[in-house]
Amino acid sequence: MRATIMLDVGADIAEKCSAVAGIPVDVKNPDGADIQIGMRDFVPTPHLKLVQTVSAGVDHLNFRNFSDRVLFCSNAGAFSDSVAQHAFALILSSTNRICRFNDEIRSGVYRKDLVHTLYGETLGILGYGGIGQSCARIARSLGMNVLAYTRSRRDDGYVDRYADSPEEVMSGSSVVIIALPLTTATRNYVDRKLLQKFRGNIIVNIARADIVSKGDMIAFLKENPGVMFLSDVWWNEPNVELPLPENSVITPHVAGISQESMATALMRACGNVKKYLEGKPEHVVNVKEYL
Amino acid sequence: MRATIMLDVGADIAEKCSAVAGIPVDVKNPDGADIQIGMRDFVPTPHLKLVQTVSAGVDHLNFRNFSDRVLFCSNAGAFSDSVAQHAFALILSSTNRICRFNDEIRSGVYRKDLVHTLYGETLGILGYGGIGQSCARIARSLGMNVLAYTRSRRDDGYVDRYADSPEEVMSGSSVVIIALPLTTATRNYVDRKLLQKFRGNIIVNIARADIVSKGDMIAFLKENPGVMFLSDVWWNEPNVELPLPENSVITPHVAGISQESMATALMRACGNVKKYLEGKPEHVVNVKEYL
Helix, strand or coil: CCEEECCCCCHHHHHHHHHHHCCCEEECCCCCCCEEEECCCCCCCCCCCEEEECCCCCCCCCHHHCCCCCEEECCCCCCHHHHHHHHHHHHHHHHCCHHHHHHHHHCCCCCCCCCCCCCCCEEEEECCCHHHHHHHHHHHHCCCEEEEECCCCCCCCCCCEECCCHHHHHHHCCEEEECCCCCCCCCCCECHHHHCCCCCCEEEECCCHHHECHHHHHHHHHHCCCCEEEECCCCCCCCCCCCCCCCEEECCCCCCCCHHHHHHHHHHHHHHHHHHHCCCCCCECCHHHHC | CCEEECCCCCHHHHHHHHHHHCCCEEECCCCCCCEEEECCCCCCCCCCCEEEECCCCCCCCCHHHCCCCCEEECCCCCCHHHHHHHHHHHHHHHHCCHHHHHHHHHCCCCCCCCCCCCCCCEEEEECCCHHHHHHHHHHHHCCCEEEEECCCCCCCCCCCEECCCHHHHHHHCCEEEECCCCCCCCCCCECHHHHCCCCCCEEEECCCHHHECHHHHHHHHHHCCCCEEEECCCCCCCCCCCCCCCCEEECCCCCCCCHHHHHHHHHHHHHHHHHHHCCCCCCECCHHHHC
16 A cells, blocks of 8 residues: 655654554555555546545535545644634634734824623534634633534533534524534525524634525625624635725635644545555545535 | 822812822922822922822832932832733733634634633732732633742742742743833843743733843743733833734733723822821832832
């Protein structure tokens, strides 16, 4: 068995990957390789048995180009801590008005205003996987309660209560974080009907833009100027259409992209290749959910 | 015994305070009152026995105007959670470049860049009181290690290691939070000598400006453009002198000022009045430290 990394990495990195995976690993050499490790640009060769992504999400892959015999494994959870950090960077810079205050002081205006303390409030989480769990842990440290909606509940001590429906999360939380994978079932999941249940003041999307209905969200933000939409993703990125809603803060899909997290994620992906070789692969993708 | 609140609050609030303190409480009526509760504007009347601040810090009070027989109690810890939230709002908006990304996208520039993951890094805390503790709790939830320097160590499970000196905190942390009270002993505590030990990239001041030597910090920031100074306080506020150092983010002394936290802090102050009446006042100020 041989694996190849479909990314621009040096021979030193490939060597480390080889040590973790337990088989020879080279770089960008898919011909005859049994396993391809990378973000995208996977090649459907006859030999291919496993595609192991370094990314957590797999919605960007063209599954139809590959034979049914190819197994796909995601790297779910690999970026959870850094993505959760980004979610709270968006939330806290908004509650504590960091950008506005700093801009004002730099232009000579020293104006105090109330900030918004999260202590005692409820964080709602739609989709409680690795990212949701990391978000819940941070929320608890800020004194928030956590209300989650998920298909597979886990008893990790961070969730105060599981909701029976996404509507219950929307109506019972002051801050809602969207942390669902994008599948055919979750496309436009957050639509007008769900948004109308919202009674809080902040909605955060650190998942994929298309989980939210664009038209419905834009209309909702116009009708509810007191609600802030904080999003690391945007429809049709990088071609973001201006002007953007005033009550939104947008970052260019950077949650999780740090030097440290990329290196960690690649090694984690190689660790899963080893598990595959041992017959116990994790994060096996149910391809049907993406077709 | 009678207490009076030296703040513009309604009779309904005074009634709630009375219920908590267990004695009659009125508003802005210091003549003959035994106890004054407020932020500042305390009056040295002959009857006065106790000054109970709603603020956590007491460095702004003119202790010399009052008789030695007056007891001063602070409200240390009352704003800890909201101040710690502000500290991390400053830190995370910086590590994850929220203001810059949002500004760029709004001006049509969609440019990805690496963010800075805190997971595995060390937060250093100078002064481990209530605020320090709340900061440590949040840091742990982000996967950081905590290194603290304090006069009175406490075993709360949030500190990984106590340092023997402030220098050790500076040299061993990537992020340092200043959370000391301002006393005669801590004025200009963070000076050139201490700053030169710093090997990290973020220094946060959510305490008082004068704990840091202004000249030394400004020079340090010029010499070290890779270090960010995030501060909720500034020398001679509100008269902030422009231009400000480029590698700084400043907010107008708002940490802890939220509607929720002010109401909670007032009730907490009244709770301490009750403890005083029972002979067990907490947070008694050692006035000598402020003269």
